[in-house]
Amino acid sequence: xxxxxxxxxxxxxxxxxxxxxxxxxxxxxxxxxxxxxxxxxxxxxxxxxxxxxxxxxxxxxxxxxxxxxxxxxxxxxxxxxxxxxxxxxxxxxxxxxxxxxxxxxxxxxxxxxxxxxxxxxxxxxxxxxxxxxxxxxxxxxxxxxxxxxxxxxxxxxxxxxxxxxxxxxxxxxxxxxxxxxxxxxxxxxxxxxxxxxxxxxxxxxxxxxxxxxxxxxxxxxxxxxxxxxxxxxxxxxxxxxxxxxxxxxxxxxxxxxxxxxxxxxxxxxxxxxxxxxxxxxxxxxxxxxxxxxxxxxxxxxxxxxxxxxxxxxxxxxxxxx
Numbered sequence: 001x002x003x004x005x006x007x008x009x010x011x012x013x014x015x016x017x018x019x020x021x022x023x024x025x026x027x028x029x030x031x032x033x034x035x036x037x038x039x040x041x042x043x044x045x046x047x048x049x050x051x052x053x054x055x056x057x058x059x060x061x062x063x064x065x066x067x068x069x070x071x072x073x074x075x076x077x078x079x080x081x082x083x084x085x086x087x088x089x090x091x092x093x094x095x096x097x098x099x100x101x102x103x104x105x106x107x108x109x110x111x112x113x114x115x116x117x118x119x120x121x122x123x124x125x126x127x128x129x130x131x132x133x134x135x136x137x138x139x140x141x142x143x144x145x146x147x148x149x150x151x152x153x154x155x156x157x158x159x160x161x162x163x164x165x166x167x168x169x170x171x172x173x174x175x176x177x178x179x180x181x182x183x184x185x186x187x188x189x190x191x192x193x194x195x196x197x198x199x200x201x202x203x204x205x206x207x208x209x210x211x212x213x214x215x216x217x218x219x220x221x222x223x224x225x226x227x228x229x230x231x232x233x234x235x236x237x238x239x240x241x242x243x244x245x246x247x248x249x250x251x252x253x254x255x256x257x258x259x260x261x262x263x264x265x266x267x268x269x270x271x272x273x274x275x276x277x278x279x280x281x282x283x284x285x286x287x288x289x290x291x292x293x294x295x296x297x298x299x300x301x302x303x304x305x306x307x308x309x310x311x312x313x314x315x316x317x318x319x320x321x
Contacts, residue, residue, distance in 0.1 A: 018303035020161075022228075022319035024221025024296030029164040031314070033082045036061060038075035038093075046163065049077065050187040050195045053277040056110055057153035059093065059160075060281070062190030063107045070095035070107055079159055084312070089116045089159045101272050101283050104191035108276065114156045118308055162308075164299035167219050167227055170196070171256045172204060174211035177238040179204050180257065182219070182227045184300050185279070193283035194268060200280045203237040208282060212270045215256040218263035221296040224319040226259075253288040264291045 036043040045061055052060040059077070063070070075093040080086065092112025099106040149157065165184045172179055181204060185197040196214070198205055208214060219227050226245055233239055241248065247260040253267045268284035275281075298319050309316050 019158075021301050021303050021306055021316070022167075022221075022224045023164065023299050023301055023306070023316040024319045025164055025299050025316070026294075026296045029299065030082055031309075032088070032163040033080050034160075034163055035078045035080065036075065036093075037078055037090075038073040039065065045077070047188050048190040049160075050189055050197070051157070051160065051185050052108055052195070052197050052281045053279040054157070054185075054197075054199075055149055055153070055278040057149065057156055058096070058276055058279075059091075059109045059111070060099075060106050060189065060195060061109065062104060063098075064105055065107070067095060067098045067107075070098070070109075075109065076112070077160075079162055081312075088118055088162065088308075090114065091156045091159055099272070099274055099281075099283075101191045101193050104193075106189060106191050106193075106195075106283070111153055111156045114152060114159065116155060116159060118162075118304055158302040158304070161300060161302050162305045164301045164305075167298040167300060169217040169219060169227065169230065169259060169262070170204075171215040171217065171251070171258055172207050172211050172213070173256055174207055177207055178241070178257070179207060179233050179236060179239050180230060180244075181233040182231055186216070191283070193271065193285060194266075196282045196284065197276070197279045198282070199234075199278060200275060202234050204234065205280045207237070208270060209273060213254055213256070213287075214268050214270065214282075214284065215251045215254065215258050216266045216268065217258045218265075219298040220261055220263055220293070221298045221317070221319040223259075223261055224298055227298060251288075252290055261293075263293050263295065263297055264289065 034046045034049055036045045048062050050060045052058045076090050078090045079088045081088060091114045093109035094112050096110050097108040167182055167184045169180055170183050183196060188194050241257060248257045249260045251258050251265050251267050258265050267288040269287050270282045270284045272283035306316050
């Protein structure tokens with residue numbers, strides 16, 4: 001086993017070849033910061049950068065600059081270790097649109113050139129080949145719900161997720177239809193709106209459009225298996241709540257069904273809806289937020305980030321362990 005691990009480190013720069021890992025983190029994951037370069041001043045966008053679509057990969061950043069200004073600027077996202085100030089990677093940005101959300105703006109960018117500085121270019125290529133083989137085997141199952149991303153988009157997505165991304169359970173109810181499902185394409189922006197990006201082919205898109213209200217439940221890391229089990233609900237128009245594998249309760253303001261194990265519950269009103277390439281982007285305003293419990297929260301990170309954290313003496317805790 002030791003020889004196998006050593007071979008992985010030589011060939012791939014680390015032993016963890018998983019594309020994604022579910023980890024448990026208590027508190028806010030402050031280790032990685034994200035900054036926007038190319039404007040007159042460098043901007044910290046760690047809590048002001050979201051994914052608006054996966055195919056092609058599209059980022060959203062709350063900015064007041066015009067589309068013309070953004071198209072002229074050589075923009076990029078830079079990822080840095082907040083403690084060591086080590087430069088870990090960057091993704092170039094190509095401005096494609098600016099959405100008006102009330103009196104604020106959300107700038108949309110497609111991915112440009114990227115550079116992963118966690119590894120050498122050789123290690124990045126070797127990892128991609130190994131992961132591509134695994135993905136190819138999965139696609140042989142011909143699951144029409146699979147969404148295949150281009151390599152540059154996928155590699156840039158990995159970089160974005162080195163700032164760990166929380167997983168929530170989204171509840172939506174409209175008349176006789178209702179659903180609860182996991183999401184991680186979510187986040188705050190400086191527009192004052194919280195965004196959720198959901199694949200446009202998901203039946204839940206029309207449900208959210210009709211309801212205009214959602215409840216987001218924070219998931220304890222110990223409940224990772226349940227969160228993943230609920231992933232099958234993405235393909236359903238409505239669900240039978242009596243079959244759920246956890247005890248439910250009601251959200252405080254809207255009375256939406258939420259898991260009793262939730263760390264916190266945020267109830268939101270969906271104010272703006274935009275179709276962005278492969279996904280539908282919902283911009284929501286906060287109505288009520290309550291903290292219910294403490295403990296480690298469920299996050300997603302790329303597999304290689306776990307290797308990096310181990311090397312610098314800050315190992316991550318695998319969710320569910």
